[in-house]
């Protein structure tokens with residue numbers, strides 16, 4: 001496969017290398033999920049047939065919920081349209097409500113009209129696949145597996161899962177970070193940032209009261225831990241969580257391993273966000289990251305951690321000047337970067 005296609009191969013919510021570890025332990029649904037995951041990643045490379053869902057210049061986004069009825073077919077049966085009342089099926093209602101809360105957060109806190117900034121419709125497919133252990137953003141829509149009830153529960157149970165996957169769409173439309181190595185880890189990181197921010201917004205939590213876990217509401221009784229990841233303490237969420245929390249433990253990985261560590265190394269910037277949010281609050285920190293993410297000159301498709309945090313540092317200075325962030329925001333980001341070993345470069349490229 002050519003390199004330029006590589007970035008379209010977005011992983012599901014559960015990284016393939018985690019599913020491989022489960023499969024090695026003889027887990028049959030993990031094996032089946034890997035096959036489905038690979039197929040969806042490949043099909044995502046095809047020219048999109050659903051571009052019509054992008055609703056022109058400025059539209060009013062609709063939530064369209066479909067039931068895949070345990071097949072791997074997207075948009076199989078429309079079960080809840082925008083404005084329809086709740087249905088019997090809790091997965092449908094969760095997808096509808098959590099997409100709604102995610103859109104509300106982006107609109108009210110960050111000024112973004114839907115996930116593409118232009119009022120795109122948000123399509124969800126629930127009961128996708130047979131007991132599939134994953135959730136995806138692919139082919140410009142969301143798909144959620146039911147889980148097997150042992151390793152993972154229904155993936156619509158987690159507001160952070162829904163907001164994380166929606167945020168892959170936001171990144172796709174905002175700066176197209178290539179899904180490999182550090183740019184891929186930044187892509188994953190942004191989805192965890194927004195997944196956590198939306199989760200805290202819905203649950204009425206603050207940076208201090210939140211647990212900062214990712215995927216804690218979808219792991220089942222046989223999952224060897226309490227969540228998939230921890231933004232507060234990377235590497236501690238489960239036996240399979242191998243995220244380092246410092247650049248000293250960063251090693252170049254081959255692309256065959258988690259696309260060069262897109263899930264493994266997202267923990268390092270995640271920790272910076274957690275520390276910044278402790279200092280200035282989660283919503284201001286999310287505004288800062290979101291603002292920086294618009295800086296396509298610095299956060300280019302292959303941006304590194306150092307480049308991304310230079311954009312965040314610049315955005316912090318601008319937002320402080322505009323009175324949109326407290327004065328301590330700039331120092332908070334720099335301190336947090338120092339704590340995980342990420343350099344902050346000044347505009348002329350010298351280390352501060």
Ligand SMILES: [Zn+2]
Nearest residue numbers: 012013188191
């Ligand atoms: Zn992701």
